[in-house]
Amino acid sequence: MALSFLLVIFSLLLSFARAGTRVYNFTVGWVLANPDGQLDRPTIGINGQWPLPRIEATVGDRVIVNVKNDLGNQSTSLHFHGLYMNGTTHMDGVGGVTQCPIPPGSSFQYDFNITQAGTYWYHSHVSSQYPDGLRGPLVIHDPESPYADLYDEELVLTLSDWYHASMSDLVKKFMSVTNPTGAEPGKFTWFQYTDPFSALMNDTQNLKISIKPGRTYFLRIINMAAFAAQYFWIEGHTFRIIEVDGIYHEPAEASMLYLTAGQRYGVLLTTLNETDSNYAIVGSMDQDLFDQIPPGLNPNVTSFLVYDESKPVPTPKEIESFEPFDDMHLVPTDGEEPYEDPDLVVQLDVVMDNLGDGANYAFFSGITYVQPKVPSLYTALTTGDLAADPTVYGVNTQPHVLGHNDIIEIVLNNRDDGKHPFHLHGHAFQAVVRSNESAGDYDSALVLNGTVQLPRQPMKRDTLLVRPNGHAVMRFRSDNPGVWLFHCHIEWHVESGLIMTFVESPLTLQRTISIPADHLSACTATDPAWPTAGNAAGRTESLLDLSDAPKPPAPLPDGFTTKGIVAMAFSILAGLLGTGVVAWYGMSEMADLAREQERVSVAEEAENAPDTDTDTDAQVLSRTNTEASQSTPLLGVHDRAEQYR
Known part of the structure; x- marks a missing residue:
């Protein structure tokens, strides 16, 4: 009993000795980035750089993140996706839920303790902002990991989708009567936009990762996308899943993963003993999510496991079908049975x-x-x-x-x-x-x-x-x-x-x-200021009176359906296009009539002119008729004049 107590005390002292404070000072501002090589666009960076820095800590650490908002035109926040924030729900970083958004020019401190290990990420949780770039990996190391002795090194790979237009512009179009079916940007949305976007890996493409033969790597994979899930595989290799979303699971062999936006996997990748080839690492966006493939979209992103830098990197092979591992087959290492009798x-x-x-x-x-x-x-x-x-x-x-x-x-x-x-x-x-x-x-x-x-x-x-x-x-x-x-x-x-x-x-x-x-x-500091007390309507008295609480738009009138709205929208579009065509055609016809009247007048003058001027007047008439034949090749002079009688 005494020995057991001493061991517990020793373990606690050891954990306190290991614990430290990690401080990150982040100034959030705009930078230019072009990760897919197609377009320089304003992107949200940290400390003047993009991609963003990785946040790292160890179980037991205290993490402090000091944020200064230098965006100038947008509020922001940071959410630490997957961290439980035990005892510090006010550090969860959700604008309008656990805090007010951080307005431009203001500073804000996140301060929390790390109680869990695993693979996570951080991102803005304000106004659909993070796809503009404000997202990065967050890794919590675990000295007590049950798999600590099974790998030699760690690697982190992020997957994401990349939009060329800004989120503020895309959201306005997405939440609009012109998009009544709710088609997401990146899909073919009938007339307003076909934003081409790309798949990225570690916020780039064609990444080369040098590895050593016969070693085992703990590969952390994070999907930081706004929309697209991705299939993930490494040609010529399999791996063992040991972690999902920060939870240790019993090892499970897999050759392909499926990661939705927000999901993470930790896998053990053992490299080959031979170094005669390099291998493609492939991420492929799930095209079932798209109504129609956008023009110019390449759904794949490729990186490479490089065994030998002197050898070429391969072209990824085509596959017949996607067959990812079903995560429902995984078993947590804690052995916990299903919770019963829900309250x-x-x-x-x-x-x-x-x-x-x-x-x-x-x-x-x-x-x-x-x-x-x-x-x-x-x-x-x-x-x-x-x-x-x-x-x-x-x-x-x-x-x-x-x-x-x-x-x-x-x-x-x-x-x-x-x-x-x-x-x-x-x-x-x-x-x-x-x-x-x-x-x-x-x-x-x-x-x-x-x-x-x-x-x-x-x-x-x-x-x-x-x-x-x-x-x-x-x-x-x-x-x-x-x-x-x-x-x-x-x-x-x-x-x-x-x-x-x-x-x-x-x-x-x-x-x-x-x-x-x-x-x-x-x-x-926000204009107008956020109330910090009271009910959802901002009332500090009559707390059950929610009459002034924000509400959504009213329901559609009875009988309206999505199909009806689409039909109406197309009808309006067709009407506008038709009106425009008629106006353009009419203006064109009136201009042609004016030219025709001028030609008739010239012809009459030529008939009544003296013989000495006949050649000159004939030349004028010839030039006029030549112009008419060039501008209206389907109608001759007399045909056009008859049309307006």
């Missing part, structure tokens, strides 16, 4: 539809997210006992108030034709059910009668793919007081409202969280 079941039915402004919105069970006037965390901290009443957060944040240490089940019915990656802040979840495409809504009776078998030890992660017209069931334990979003990680769907809010143990938050002064200063 709360949250059913979310995904639908994309139009509202009264004609734009296409995304809905969870009939509700599209609208940002409140007061960040939801600040509402939880300033509304007293009513913080436990979801009403104060506003219906359009879709709030669910959770008790402490409850088992929460999310039933996700995807009634949309597209794939969606769903991400939970503040937690990882057990993925207990995921259907095939077109399986329809989840039926719990199939689990109860044994038709659907739950995995004995369900895979865990924080971002999960849900297939078109299919369903998924996720479970987690509410053991982390805070305000946490659950949302689709396709950035266009975030913009269109596919978000809901978990408010976890709000009365505990009131006793344990204190908002730093620089966080509150970000609110008051």
